[in-house]
Amino acid sequence: MSDWNDDALAMLFPVAADVPAKVRVDVSKHGPRWLVDGEVLPWTGQAREVRSRVAVRLGPAVTTMLLGHEAQLTADDAKLAVAAAERAWKHGEGEWPSLHVESRIAAVERFAAAVEAKTDEIATLLMWEIGKAWSSSRDEVTRSVEYIRNTVKELQHLRAADLSVQHGSAGSKQHYARTHRRPLGLVLCVAPFNYPVNEFLTTVIPALLMGNVVIAKTPRFGVLANLVLLEAFRDCFPKGVVSLMPGDGRVVIPAVMSSTELDVAGNPSGVVDVLAFIGSEGAANAIMRAHPTPITLHKILGLGAKNPCVVLPDADLDAAATAIVKGGLGFNGQRCTAEKLVYAHRTVFDALVTKISTRVDALEAGMPWQPGVGITPLPEETKLDAMRALIDDAVSKGASVRNTNGGRGAFSIMRPAVVAEVKQGMRLFHEEQFGPIVPVAAFDDVEQVLEWQRHSPFGQQASVWGQAASARALVRKFTRFVARVNVNDVCQRGPDSFGFSAADKSGFGTLSLKEALLSFSRPVLVQAQERAVLDAFLSRP
């Protein structure tokens, strides 16, 4: 394909005067600032303009919109956050880690109410910063508030279970024990741009609830939406318990990760106890390498994925095609859980590709505030070129774009491409696209699909479409390689009560309402050989 430009798409960008008043952003309200040691500080140092690629037309040109400014913290500023966190943690004996769990819950509930009160403000910024449609932006905030409240309920259940006395015997000896859960220490949270509020709060809040102290790096896209929460964090938690670091991750993250303290023998040990990171494998590796004592670092990682969606000959093709468009192209394909390679049985290949293409062609492109819009601007400056390179590579090796104008774009908006006959040797066969492309490969025998999965570095999820009799063996085999198999359903993280984890290079650890609480804490037993002794020693004066 030679000419990718689409003048009709460029005309979707409004002239500034036509941006509806209710979605406009007041730039003066989003100056550079950050949160450290219990204070929201205005920033006078170097700042970055935060510009939206939900752009406007200025004469014949399309140009970005200024939304606000992001402080560019230095390594020294990041070290201030570390020092504040260390004071708050105080080797696990600071005010927050020592606080009774009910008081921590009360603080988190106040925080949830503060986030809820700012739902529309946060959603408006999300819409501009990452191009997420209004209803999905709002859902991201309401889902996060619900997540916080449900996490509190899970903590109450967990506590009730921990308070019960365990009994065991070893030989003739009886043992009675009670479990307590203790925080791990200083948690560094780094959230991705596709869920900059939700995946920020789903790590920060469980970490706080369990008594940890947190330093959070705000994502490059979605930073202003996070900074709306600065006052709520300051007002709901003690000094130094939460710090928010805007700025260049390559500057501030190594400064935090490389921090050390001396142990009793004078040996340096890393100060960061937990890394909660959602993003790319490369960035995760670089961050972990900066830690001076990796053995002491707990990690919870959500990384890349190439989730296959397998469509068997007896599948309901209409249902599968609808789900593939929803799962593969929701938020323009920028979800780690998206279906990233469709594997269609040769006998249904053409029919499925046609059904997917028809549905993709029906998606409406537009600005994220327009109701019903399914294709919106992409936040990353290089995204269109990256997508075109993937499509060009596949087409040059024999694949074809099957839908109308698939892959054509303007500035930051792109019509999704349904790329058929993707094969070994094409980048789309093995690379995560994380964007608006639906690659479709044909197979004759499920063994070909399994062979692909065996050699895939990724292992997050798979979806299988077909009747039980023909699909069950494949579903069972997939469970050897991935963390979740979706039967006649899309790949997804939710419901949030289900454990969200991954195999291989797709991630490490489990997030979900309950598992996150376990991930950010450690169990400690107090045991005695007599029940009465245990009760006496554990009763509060």
Ligand code: G3H
């Ligand atoms: O980008 C990765 C997200 O964890 C996907 O979450 O399935 O809820 O959209 P989701």
